[in-house]
Amino acid sequence: xxxxxxxxxxxxxxxxxxxxxxxxxxxxxxxxxxxxxxxxxxxxxxxxxxxxxxxxxxxxxxxxxxxxxxxxxxxxxxxxxxxxxxxxxxxxxxxxxxxxxxxxxxxxxxxxxxxxxxxxxxxxxxxxxxxxxxxxxxxxxxxxxxxxxxxxxxxxxxxxxxxxxxxxxxxxxxxxxxxxxxxxxxxxxxxxxxxxxxxxxxxxxxxxxxxxxxxxxxxxxxxxxxxxxxxxxxxxxxxxxxxxxxxxxxxxxxxxxxxxxxxxxxxxxxxxxxxxxxxxxxxxxxxxxxxxxxxxxxxxxxxxxxxxxxxxxxxxxxxxxxxxxxxxxxxxxxxxxxxxxxxxxxxxxxxxxx
Amino acid sequence: xxxxxxxxxxxxxxxxxxxxxxxxxxxxxxxxxxxxxxxxxxxxxxxxxxxxxxxxxxxxxxxxxxxxxxxxxxxxxxxxxxxxxxxxxxxxxxxxxxxxxxxxxxxxxxxxxxxxxxxxxxxxxxxxxxxxxxxxxxxxxxxxxxxxxxxxxxxxxxxxxxxxxxxxxxxxxxxxxxxxxxxxxxxxxxxxxxxxxxxxxxxxxxxxxxxxxxxxxxxxxxxxxxxxxxxxxxxxxxxxxxxxxxxxxxxxxxxxxxxxxxxxxxxxxxxxxxxxxxxxxxxxxxxxxxxxxxxxxxxxxxxxxxxxxxxxxxxxxxxxxxxxxxxxxxxxxxxxxxxxxxxxxxxxxxxxxx
Numbered sequence: 001x002x003x004x005x006x007x008x009x010x011x012x013x014x015x016x017x018x019x020x021x022x023x024x025x026x027x028x029x030x031x032x033x034x035x036x037x038x039x040x041x042x043x044x045x046x047x048x049x050x051x052x053x054x055x056x057x058x059x060x061x062x063x064x065x066x067x068x069x070x071x072x073x074x075x076x077x078x079x080x081x082x083x084x085x086x087x088x089x090x091x092x093x094x095x096x097x098x099x100x101x102x103x104x105x106x107x108x109x110x111x112x113x114x115x116x117x118x119x120x121x122x123x124x125x126x127x128x129x130x131x132x133x134x135x136x137x138x139x140x141x142x143x144x145x146x147x148x149x150x151x152x153x154x155x156x157x158x159x160x161x162x163x164x165x166x167x168x169x170x171x172x173x174x175x176x177x178x179x180x181x182x183x184x185x186x187x188x189x190x191x192x193x194x195x196x197x198x199x200x201x202x203x204x205x206x207x208x209x210x211x212x213x214x215x216x217x218x219x220x221x222x223x224x225x226x227x228x229x230x231x232x233x234x235x236x237x238x239x240x241x242x243x244x245x246x247x248x249x250x251x252x253x254x255x256x257x258x259x260x261x262x263x264x265x266x267x268x269x270x271x272x273x274x275x276x277x278x279x280x281x282x283x284x285x286x287x288x289x290x291x292x293x294x295x296x297x298x299x300x301x302x303x304x305x306x307x308x309x310x311x312x313x314x315x316x317x318x319x320x321x322x323x324x325x326x327x328x329x330x331x332x333x334x335x336x337x338x339x340x341x342x343x344x345x346x347x348x349x350x351x352x353x354x
Numbered sequence: 355x356x357x358x359x360x361x362x363x364x365x366x367x368x369x370x371x372x373x374x375x376x377x378x379x380x381x382x383x384x385x386x387x388x389x390x391x392x393x394x395x396x397x398x399x400x401x402x403x404x405x406x407x408x409x410x411x412x413x414x415x416x417x418x419x420x421x422x423x424x425x426x427x428x429x430x431x432x433x434x435x436x437x438x439x440x441x442x443x444x445x446x447x448x449x450x451x452x453x454x455x456x457x458x459x460x461x462x463x464x465x466x467x468x469x470x471x472x473x474x475x476x477x478x479x480x481x482x483x484x485x486x487x488x489x490x491x492x493x494x495x496x497x498x499x500x501x502x503x504x505x506x507x508x509x510x511x512x513x514x515x516x517x518x519x520x521x522x523x524x525x526x527x528x529x530x531x532x533x534x535x536x537x538x539x540x541x542x543x544x545x546x547x548x549x550x551x552x553x554x555x556x557x558x559x560x561x562x563x564x565x566x567x568x569x570x571x572x573x574x575x576x577x578x579x580x581x582x583x584x585x586x587x588x589x590x591x592x593x594x595x596x597x598x599x600x601x602x603x604x605x606x607x608x609x610x611x612x613x614x615x616x617x618x619x620x621x622x623x624x625x626x627x628x629x630x631x632x633x634x635x636x637x638x639x640x641x642x643x644x645x646x647x648x649x650x651x652x653x654x655x656x657x658x659x660x661x662x663x664x665x666x667x668x669x670x671x672x673x674x675x676x677x678x679x680x681x682x683x684x685x686x687x688x689x690x691x692x693x694x695x696x697x698x699x700x701x702x703x704x705x706x707x708x
Binding site for chain 2: 152160
């Protein structure tokens with residue numbers, strides 16, 4: 001990346017390049033290659049309006065109000081790892097996509113693609129995890145589907161959930177509502193999920209009791225809205241694939257503003273940080289499944305963070321600010337006064353973990 | 355199957371047996387084994403209410419009315435076959451599940467699990483097929499997801515769609531509304547889809563210009579409702595996996611009544627019938643993707659069939675009747691006056707085709 005490129009071209013107009021003739025793993029990693037594939041294959045074919053691109057859920061207007069609607073496929077391997085399983089993820093991930101759209105998640109669908117030979121006991125355990133996660137989030141799995149494919153065709157089990165939530169009328173989120181001076185809140189420590197999955201694969205020479213952060217954030221989102229005026233909540237996102245670094249870049253690109261993060265304010269559990277250091281992985285790019293980022297008005301930042309902590313997110317806090325000096329760019333400053341740029345992932349530098 | 359079993363145990367109370375320790379392909383074939391897996395793993399874990407079991411879509415009450423909500427995964431192989439592709443199926447299948455719930459399909463989600471190495475041109479073609487099918491059905495693909503998995507893990511491409519439709523207030527469907535004397539309508543010829551896919555696989559010593567019937571049925575459902583009183587439409591279903599024979603058995607089991615079909619009234623294209631005969635396959639168990647079954651009050655049967663034909667379903671007609679002489683059982687009578695029982699598929703006698 002050169003600064004020249006950034007200043008010559010307005011960042012919001014940068015169009016990712018879709019290279020090559022075949023889909024590669026990089027197209028699924030949540031970075032620039034993923035964005036290119038989604039933009040240039042699916043959004044173009046489906047005629048997705050610009051306003052609906054780059055959001056985790058669609059907003060639908062029905063006779064009685066607005067719904068949020070979202071879907072995600074879960075292909076994590078192994079199916080079970082410290083702190084969670086593919087079942088927890090499949091519920092929490094979709095619950096969280098709805099919650100960060102401002103919705104109250106209510107109903108989920110669950111579609112299973114199962115490779116023949118999967119032990120029934122494993123399938124039952126995953127289904128039980130889904131029920132427990134749904135109960136914890138206060139949602140109901142109301143419809144589903146099951147397909148079985150030959151063993152060579154699938155990696156044990158894929159789950160696709162979709163979800164519907166009701167959006168209270170006062171809630172309006174969007175990158176266009178972000179103002180210079182707004183603060184960036186983060187609800188909890190990052191990188192635990194991705195590191196837990198990587199270690200559970202067992203092909204790293206590393207053993208550490210790191211657990212996934214997989215959890216629903218909808219009750220935290222409600223706590224935030226209960227504590228501050230609804231219009232002070234501008235934009236929310238859960239930093240899953242691609243991590244906090246990628247979400248911050250999406251924020252910068254969508255708003256056209258700069259995002260200045262404070263390295264010391266971003267919580268990372270010591271064990272997770274140690275594992276990242278040993279493996280040379282930047283925790284900013286490691287996936288999360290139980291925290292969210294919110295941009296809020298400056299006067300609501302401290303109250304919002306306090307409300308999140310009171311609701312159980314002990315390490316929630318203000319991690320950054322929207323600035324006008326870095327249009328479309330994310331930078332992070334450390335305790336020594338240094339500042340470095342945080343770019344979007346181009347390919348897939350980490351093992352596939354979600 | 356013995357008649358003894360049928361008369362000793364009330365058919366609606368028959369509980370399918372979930373055998374073995376592993377998932378097998380039979381669990382995905384849409385017959386009794388599928389029903390056992392879904393009942394005893396997913397419905398039990400998720401606490402699905404009895405009334406919601408065995409329907410193609412959930413009905414949700416929101417402030418302004420009722421929604422239908424459905425999901426399906428599409429794992430068809432090959433991805434493209436005469437008359438359709440996985441893309442058409444993924445749209446039409448979910449549109450049809452909503453339509454036979456009495457809903458007007460409005461919005462779809464689409465989640466892609468792509469094996470690395472899939473040609474981008476193929477993915478673009480599938481996306482274009484989805485857009486064309488969505489336009490034809492009058493629905494919009496509003497949200498989605500993309501995951502890429504290593505080549506050994508998936509069979510090129512799996513698509514999971516979910517969909518939301520609005521249910522007009524006058525429409526109420528359910529097996530409990532079925533009465534003896536009601537008629538069974540079928541909107542079009544059966545078995546074309548399944549035979550088209552089987553032949554496209556190229557491992558049968560058979561070549562015939564058979565095309566899939568993949569099509570949305572929502573406009574036909576609207577034509578039916580426009581022609582007859584809403585309360586005269588009792589129950590609808592699209593006979594996909596497992597075919598018409600399996601859907602008729604679901605109807606018999608759910609209503610506790612008998613279903614007497616008229617063999618000569620069930621349309622099968624001559625080429626499709628010939629292929630089925632050569633391969634020893636009963637068209638009653640071959641999958642469809644563009645027709646639906648409706649149980650209607652006797653006084654609305656002829657008018658309903660006429661309305662379907664006027665709306666373009668040239669071979670729509672009355673194919674059977676609800677009878678009280680065969681509780682929970684499906685029978686079919688032929689032109690020679692003979693009658694045979696039509697059982698649910700137990701395993702997977704046909705190649706996997708959807």
